[in-house]
Amino acid sequence: MINHQEKQGYDSDQVNQASDMRLPHGLNTDGEDLPYHTNADGYVVPDVTYKDPKNRRIRVVTIGGGFSDLLKHVIYEKNGDVGGAWLEKRYPNCACDVPSHSYVYPFAPNPEWPEFYSKSDAIWSYLDRVTKVFDLRKYMKFNHRVSQAIWDDVEGLWRLKVEKVFKDGSVDEFDTTCDVLLQAAGLLNNPILPKIPGYATFKGKVIHTAQWPSDFGQEQWKGRKVVVVGAGASAVQTVPGMQPHVDELHVFVRSKTWLVSAAADFATL
Structure with a gap:
């Protein structure tokens, strides 16, 4: 259960005090002494006071x-x-x-x-x-x-x-x-389907686990012949869920998949 009282923030006085501190200086590529908020091209990051009402909000x-x-x-x-x-x-x-x-x-x-x-x-x-x-x-x-x-x-x-x-x-x-x-769009919902000869003319249903249709459940795959390509994490989870309900299920694996004990096993030692 998430509690509103668990929300924490920074002390505004501490933040304002920290914003007034000057950063140490450094050297650019020419050996010139420059503050860290300035570069050799003349680009300057202006000093901004935190929560100053005169400053515009950053979008x-x-x-x-x-x-x-x-x-x-x-x-x-x-x-x-x-x-x-x-x-x-x-x-x-x-x-x-x-x-x-x-x-x-x-x-x-x-x-x-x-x-x-x-x-x-x-x-x-x-x-x-x-x-x-x-x-x-x-x-x-x-x-x-x-x-x-x-x-x-x-x-x-x-x-x-x-x-x-x-x-x-x-x-x-x-x-x-x-x-x-x-x-922060992530990488787990942008699948790449394998380029298998005959894929474009295949009359059956092709599904990637990253984009599983919400209306394709146990009743829809019951009694079907199913082929699973790959033996990654999603296949390890999907195959046991489908196998008891389909007519045939075949898994094609290109290379070995290594499985190790789950963390839960160590927690019981």
């Missing part, structure tokens, strides 16, 4: 709304909700291979994990609860995809093109800018 944009992004500010998320890969991954027995109590934000522990290695729905529920407790959804723009990001060296800011996708599939593109751009 921060984050691309992605998964696990790594819930600490940020304004977030453009291409999906319709938070979670990133844990929203999209719905293959049989989908779970995280990191012990659940380690797979949390340090400011939001969760003593109510249902399993040592929790399933994807439990992880998504945790992320959803974090966004609610810390009131983060007000910073999030769902169904928004950043299609272009170009740094403007003259103005010293990022120029973005963002696509807002509506339920009917129509797209509205608009331009925006930001001072800080955080790339």
Whole structure:
């Protein structure tokens, strides 16, 4: 259970005091003595006092709304909700291979994990609860995809093109800018399908575990002939979930997969 009282911040007096401290000097490539906020090309980072009402607010944009992004500010998320890969991954027995109590934000522990290695729905529920407790959804723009990001060296800011996708599939593109751009889109939901001869003309159903359809469950694959390509982590989880319910299941493995004892085994010693 996440408690509002667990939210912690920095002491504003300490931050303001720290902002008044001068950084030590360093040397540029020519041996010239320069402060760290100045470079040899003449670019200067101005001194800014923290929380000074005379200063404009810095606009921060984050691309992605998964696990790594819930600490940020304004977030453009291409999906319709938070979670990133844990929203999209719905293959049989989908779970995280990191012990659940380690797979949390340090400011939001969760003593109510249902399993040592929790399933994807439990992880998504945790992320959803974090966004609610810390009131983060007000910073999030769902169904928004950043299609272009170009740094403007003259103005010293990022120029973005963002696509807002509506339920009917129509797209509205608009331009925006930001001072800080955080790339946190992740790598686990952008699969590359193998280039197998005959793939384009195959009449059956082709699915990648990273993009498992929400409407393809046990009833849909019951009695089918299934081929699994690969023996990685998702295959190790998917095969036992499908095997009891299909007519035939074949796994094709290109190279060896090494399995070691789970952390839970050591915890019982």
